[in-house]
Amino acid sequence: MMRTALLKDITRDIRKSLGRFLSITLIIALGVAFFTGLTIAPDDMLMTADKYYDDYNLMDIRVVSTMGLTEDDLKEIKEIEGVEDAEGGYSLDVLARYDDSEVVLKVHNLPKSDGINRVRLIEGRLPEKPNECVIEKGMKVGFTVPIGSTLKLYSGTDEDLSEKLENTEYTVVGMVQTPYYVSFEKGTSNIGDGQIRAYIMVPEGNFKLDVYTDIYVTVEGAKEIYSYGDSYFPVIDKVTARLEDLAKEREEIRYREIVDEATEELNKAKEQYYEEKAKAEKELADALKKIEDGKEEISKGEKELAKREREFQKTIKEGKEKIAKAEEELISGEKQYEEALKAFEENKSQAIEKFKQAEEEILKGENAIKEMESKVAEINLALANPQLPEEQKATLNIQLETLTATLNSTRESVEAGRKELEAQKLQLASAEEELVKTKEYLESSKKRLEEEKEKLLEGEKTGLKELNKAREELEKSKEDLAKGEEEYLEAKEKAEKELKDAWEEIEKAERDIQNIEKGKWYVLDRNSHYSFVDYKGAADNIEALSKVFPVFFVLVAALVCLTTMTRMVDEQRINIGTLKALGYSKSAIAYKYILYSLFASLLGCILGIAVGFTVFPTVVFNAYGIIYMLPPVNLHFDTFLAFATSLVAVMLTTATSYLACSNELKETTAALMRPKAPKPGKRILLEKIPFIWNRLNFSGKVTVRNIFRYKRRFFMTVIGVAGCTALVLAAFGIRDSIRDVVDIQFGELLTYDVTIGLDSENVDLDDSRILGYELISSEPGSLNYDSISRDVYIVVPKDIKNISQYIRLRDEKTKEPVYIQEKGAVISRQLSKDLNIEIGDEVVVKNSDDKEGTVVVTGITENYLFNYVYLSPDYYKEVFNKDIEYNQAIGKIKEDVKKHEDELSKDLLKKDGVISINFNTKIKDNFGDTIHSLNYVVMVMIVSAGALAFVVLYNLTNVNISERIREIATIKVLGFYDNEVAVYIYRENTILTIVGTVIGLVLGIFLHRYIMTTVEMDKIMFGMEIKLKSYIMAIVLTLGFALFVNFAMYYKLKNVKMVESLKSID
C-alpha cells in the first residue's frame, strides 16, 4: 500500500518539477560521460589499434641489419623457438615525380595476402601486373594520387634506379592502409627533400636486391595478448633475446660472407690488374721496338739518301762534263762547218757559173736536138711519104742517119753533159746537202745538246727536288719518330701512373676489407616502432586529461545534488511533517527522496555512460584520425568502469539526498508543518566598516547582505562558475601551449629556415636564395645525470658566436641570451627540469660513437622540442677526443623563396656533398596538423564547461528563486517593475559570477599548468603562457553562459504569481 502511493508521489513529483529532476540527471550524466568517456577513449583507441594489428598481422619484431639480411638469416630466424612466422621484406627510398611535384616515397614489397603486415584495401584493387602499385590512403593534406595515374620513380642518387627495381614506372591501381604505418610520420630519408611523404607497395618480383632490407617476425601467442598491455612485452622479450643471440651468430656469418665476397672480388681485381699490367707492358715494349725500328730505318734512310745524293751529284757532274765536252765539239764542228760552208759557197758560186755555162751548152744542145729532131721528124715525114723518091729517100735516109747519128751523139753529149751537169749539180747539191746535213746535224746536235743540257738541268732540278723531298720525308719521319717517342714516353708515364693508381686502389680495397665492420643486427620490437609508440602517446595524453576533469565534475555534481535535494526537501517540508504526523518513520520518508535521487542519478548514469562510451571515444578517435590511419573505432563497453562509475555517482546523489533529508527530518513534526522560519538576517562583517558600508547605496547593501547570507549558494555559484571558467581557460590554454611549441620554437628560438645535411665540411652552398648559413655538427646521443638518461642531440656549432643568429639560446624566464662558452655545455630546459640539473652540475654525455664524456653545465636554454646539448668545438674535442665533423648547415632563405622551397631543395641536392634537406616549414606544418586535431578536444572541453556552467547556474538561480519566492512576490506587490525584480535577484548572481570568473581564471591557470605538465612528453616541453585572447575568451564565454541562464530565468521571474506565492498557510 505504502509503496504504490509513494511511487505515485514520486512520479508526480518528477513530473511537477521536471526541471529539478533533469538538472540532477544532467549533471550526473555530464560528470559520468566525461569520466567514462575520457577513461575509455584511450582504451578504445588502443584496443582498436590492437585489433587492427591483429587483423592485419602486424609484426611483433622487426629485424634489420646494417648489412642486409639473407635467405639463410630468414631460415634461421624461422626456426627460433617462439617464432610463429617470419618474412623477408624489401624497402627502398625513391623519388617520385607526379604532376609538378617531386616527393620522396618509400617503396615496400606488397606483402602476401596471408603474410605479415598485410594491407587493408581501401579503394581500387591490389596490383596484378608487375608495373602496378598501391599507394597509401593517408591524410587528406598528404601526398595523394588518383587511381589510374602513373608514378615515375627515380633513385635520387647517382645510381640508376633500374639496378634496384625492375620497373621504374608504376600505375596506381588502389589505395591501402597498413598497421605498419598508423602514424602519418614516416621518417626521413637522405634523398630528395628528406621527408618521406607516403609509401607505395609493388609486387615483390620488382626488387633486384640480393638481401632483404627487413625481416618481420610474429611471435607465437602474441596475437592473443593485448599489445598495449603489460603482459605483451614479457612474451615478446623472450623471443627478442633469442633473436639477439642468433644475431651475433649471423652477424659473424654475414661478415665472413661479405669479407669473402669482397676478397674474391679483390682477387679478381688483382688478377685483372696483373693482366692489364702485362698487356700494357707488352704494348709499351712493342711500341718501343717499333720506335727503335723506326730509328734504324731512318738512319738507313739517311745513309741511302746521302748515297743517292752523292751519286746524283756524280751523275750530274758527269753529265755536265759530257755536255761541256759536247759543247766544245759542237763549237769545233760549227767552226768546221763554217769553214766548209765558206769553201762551199765559193765552190758553189763557181759551180753555178759553170752550171750556167753547162746549161747554156745543154740548151744549145737541146736546141740542136730539137732542130735535129724536127728535122728527123721532117725526114721521117718525108720518108713516110710513100711517093718519095728513093733517092731522096736515100738521101734522106743518109741524112737521117747522119742526123740521127748526130742527134744521138748530140743527145749523148747533151745527155752526157746533162748527166755531168746533173752530176755536178748533184755533187753540188749533195755537197750542199751535205753541208745542209752537216748544218742540220750541227743544228740537231746543238739542239740535242741544248736538250741534253736542259734535260740535265731539269734532271738536276728534279733530282734535287727529289732529294729534297726525300730529305724532307726523312726529316718528317724523324719528327714523327720524335713525336712517337714522346708519345711513347707519355703513354708509358700514363700507364705507369694508372697502374700505380690501380695498385693503390687495390691496396686501399685490401685495407677496406680489413676495416669492414661487422654488420649489426637490430632486433626491434614494437616499442621501437614509431607508429606504435606514437599512437600510444596520443592515447596517453587523453588518459592524462581523464584524470583531471572528472574531479571538477564530481565536486560540482555533489554540490548541485545537495542544493537541489535540499531545496526539494524544504519545499516539501509540510508534506514531510504531515507524513511524520501520520506516523511514517523517518526512513520511510527519506526513502522517497532517496528513490527520487536514485532514479535521477541512475538515469543520469545511463545517459552519461551511453554518451561517454560512444560520443567521447568517437570524437577523440576521429580527431586523431586526421593524423593516424586506422580503421573505424571499435567501441567497447567496459562493464567494470560503467558499474564503478555508476555506483559512485548514485552513491553520491543518494548520500546528498540523505543528508538533505536527515537535516529536515531532525526537526519536530510540528515544526515541519509550520513554514520554515526564514533564515534570520544578520549584520555582516562589512557593516562594521562604515567607510565602505555607508558608501553603498541601498540596493548595494541588500545585495551584499544577500550574498553573505546564503553561504552555501555563494560557494556553489562561485565554485560552479570558477570551474567553468577554469575549464574554458585551460582548454584555450592547451591550444596556446601547443601552438607555442611551434611558434616559439620555430619562430623565436630556432630562427633558421632550412637544415642541410652534408657529408663533408667543404661543400659549396653558394646560392642567391640562401641568405646565410652556419655549419654545425649534430649527432644523436644521450645525457645521463643521477642515473637517469635522456636522448639528446649534441650540437656543436663551428662559430659559437655567430650561431646565435640561427639558434637563439636564452633563459626561459628572463629571456636573456645564453652563450655557449669555450668550456661548458648549454642544455635545454626540459633536461634541466626533468633531471633536476642546475648550472654548475656535471653531467655525462654519450655521443653517437657511444663514447662518454663529462661536461659542466654552464647554461640552460629555453626549448620546447627535443633535447639539446650545445658544446663549443674545442670543448667537444677535449671531452670526446675526437675531431668535429660538421655534418649540417643551418641557414636562412630569402623570404620570397619560401614558396619555392621544393625547387631550392632539388637544386641543393644536386650539389656534391649535400645529402638531405629539411625545411622548418614542413615541421611547422606537421605540428599544425596535430594542433588542428586537438581543436576538437578543446571544443569538447568548452562545450562541457558550458554545460557545466549552465547546469550549475540554472540550478542555482532556480533554487535562489524558489527559496525567495515570497520575497520576490512581495517586492512585486510593492510595485517593482519586472526588470527591477530581475536586477534585484540577478545582482547577486552577477557579482558571484564575476567573483567566480576571477577565481576561475586563477584556477584555470593552475589547471592548465597541471594538464600541460602531465601531458608533457620527455621530448616536448609545452609553453606555459596563456595568451590574453584566451583569458578574454574564458571570461566572455563564462559570462555568456551566465547571461544565457539569466535570460532563461527571466521569464520565470516574470511569471511569479504574487497571489499564490503569498498564500497564507490557511
Added chain:
Amino acid sequence: MSGYIEFVDVKKTYKMGEVEINALNGVNFSIEKGEFVIIAGPSGAGKSTILNILGGMDRPTSGKVIVDNKDISQFSNKELITYRRYDIGFVFQFYNLVQNLTARENLELATQISKNPLDIDKVLEDVGLSHRKNNFPAQLSGGEQQRVAIARALAKNPKLLLCDEPTGALDYNTGKSILKLLHDTCKQKGVTVVVITHNLAIAPMGDRIIRVKNGIIESQTVNENPVPIERIEW
C-alpha cells in the same frame, strides 16, 4: 453616482487544468474616498480575490474595476505594476517582510520606488517602532513585524491601503492596536483603507461594510456611526 472605487460586474474564474473555479461571480460595489471599509465573509467567499484584483495583483476575467476614474481592469501588466507602485499599499496576513533587511531598510525598500514617500523615521515613529528600527524581522515580535509591514505600506504614501486579514496572526490585544493604527491612518491621513476579515465582530468599526458570500456581494452597507475599535470586544 460613481465612487472612488467601483467594481462593476466583476467575475473571476480560475482554470486549474480541466477544473474551473468561479471565485467571483459578478461583484458590484463602490467605495468612497477616505472610507474605512471592512470586507467580511466566510472562508473561500472571494474576499482575498477582490482585494487582489483591487490591488492590481490579479485581473478580473470580466467586468470593470474603476479606481479614481481609471479602469484598472484594462491596464497592461506594466500599468498594473505602476498602479501598484504608486497608488497601492498592501498589508498581508503574514507580514512578508524581507528577512535580510532591518525594519528601517524594509521601509526603504518600499520608499525608494515611491513617487512621494513619507519620511521613514517619522512613519516608524508613528507606528511606535523607532526604538526597533534597526532590528531584523526575526528579532521582532509578530505585532512589531505587522507594524513594520503597515509602516512599509504607509511610507509609500499610497492612495489606497489594502489589508488582507492583518490581525490574523496576532493576538487579541495586538490585533486591536493594529486596527486602531489602521483606522487612525485612515482618518488622519485621508487614506482609503480596505480591510478584509472573517471576524464579523469588527465590522462595526468600518464606514462601509461589504459582505461577500459565494463570489458575490451579499450586502453593502454604509455605517453612519462607526464604533471605535477600543470599544469592540470579542
